[in-house]
């Protein structure tokens with residue numbers, strides 16, 4: 001069985017154990033320092049005041065002041081140490097989560113909303129800060145205080161101390177009564193908030209679509225729905241906390257009442273001095289407020305527990321595509337590629353249920369250096385083939401081999417370093433054009449970058465920009481045209497110099513001029529490499545060495561343009577439909 005999130009959290013705090021232990025020792029020191037304070041009060045009442053002993057009075061007051069000053073200083077130092085430790089811990093967990101995210105396979109990103117993932121790294125880790133800084137500090141400080149003070153009370157007057165202790169289980173009952181609901185409410189709150197974050201993230205990223213459909217008002221209503229649910233969830237949590245802490249407060253007062261009633265009776269019976277009763281009364285303020293605080297903090301604990309559950313669920317997600325224990329680095333490739341009876345389904349749970357598999361029995365063998373066009377109707381599995389070549393997913397059956405190596409037996413890093421991919425919707429990162437071009441090869445020289453941009457037909461438009469290569473492109477390259485983005489992506493791929501090239505050809509968004517520039521760039525890029533192109537242009541298809549014709553996840557036909565036309569099969573039908581009028 002898995003350890004509880006809290007236990008696992010404690011394991012994560014190990015690197016910060018130095019500052020945490022020091023902080024706890026300082027808490028202990030500050031607590032022990034305060035123990036004599038009520039006793040000084042007792043000495044003032046029982047000894048200094050009745051005997052009008054001025055010298056004793058001054059000494060006791062000086063001791064009192066000294067204790068408080070020292071305690072204030074210790075608290076300051078302790079808070080600094082523990083707050084820094086808590087923040088460091090949060091930073092470490094954030095880095096760990098991001099690093100783990102990088103190792104996860106595309107299927108994780110297919111099934112988890114971006115907003116949710118971002119929430120894990122930002123919001124859930126904030127709860128860890130609250131837990132380490134607030135909860136741990138208070139719980140440790142308060143537990144030490146309660147145990148020390150109770151022990152001391154038993155030492156001075158055990159009858160009365162026993163009466164005080166009898167109230168304590170009531171606090172536990174009160175907490176247990178609410179605990180389950182608190183947990184459920186905290187979970188509902190967090191899950192709804194994840195949905196709101198997912199929604200927000202999507203709508204901000206797709207502002208153009210929202211506007212083009214004039215859906216602003218509907219989106220506002222949906223967002224308001226999520227936020228109002230958050231209001232409701234939060235109100236429930238606040239009400240629960242209020243109920244819990246009001247009852248805890250009452251129980252604290254009950255404790256004080258017990259001391260006054262029973263202690264007062266003992267004083268009247270001459271079994272205890274007045275000063276001891278006053279000191280007792282002062283000591284119980286060391287006990288009940290911390291216990292009431294425990295109860296209040298249980299809300300932080302529940303929230304943090306939910307956050308920790310989320311964090312550990314993400315950290316426990318295994319990368320589906322992972323290097324085998326004995327995976328070897330792929331040597332420099334020639335570029336042969338083989339699909340051997342490949343079957344695949346995106347849906348792991350219900351593979352192929354009620355519909356054809358995404359890919360079934362796909363076999364082909366491509367010698368190094370060939371240009372391969374993949375064609376077929378929409379949804380026939382073209383993109384899936386390139387996803388499997390790059391090992392974004394693992395095949396369900398059969399194998400994909402490069403130069404005779406099953407790609408599951410080599411490291412994904414060494415495989416992907418030799419594959420270049422230019423997608424239909426090229427994504428650039430915010431940063432300069434130069435940074436974007438050298439993304440896959442950060443150590444490229446200026447000359448190599450210019451050569452790549454030239455070969456990609458991008459140099460000319462870049463130099464016309466006022467800031468040239470230092471031009472900062474917007475988020476996801478939004479300040480460039482579709483054709484310009486595509487050429488930057490081609491330059492990026494050229495600079496990487498891969499042996500296998502994957503190209504998802506986009507035509508629809510481009511004008512003829514742009515299309516020609518891209519086509520020239522592609523032709524240069526494809527020289528001396530094995531290239532797979534999801535092809536839409538007739539020229540690309542005609543010039544390909546091999547055409548793979550996909551149909552409902554199967555390889556329907558394979559051959560050159562001329563061969564396939566003579567077959568009178570799917571390809572010739574598609575060709576007739578699509579290129580009826582090549583002019």
Ligand SMILES: Nc1ncnc2c1ncn2[C@@H]1O[C@H](COP(=O)(O)OP(=O)(O)OP(=O)(O)O)[C@@H](O)[C@H]1O
Pocket residue numbers: 110346347358376377378379380381382383384385
């Ligand atoms: N990430 C995914 N998760 C689940 N199913 C997917 C995913 N990507 C694609 N599919 C499904 O797999 C099938 C094949 O999709 P694929 O993207 O390979 O088709 P395609 O031939 O490239 O289509 P198009 O020409 O429209 O881009 C489709 O039925 C599609 O709905």
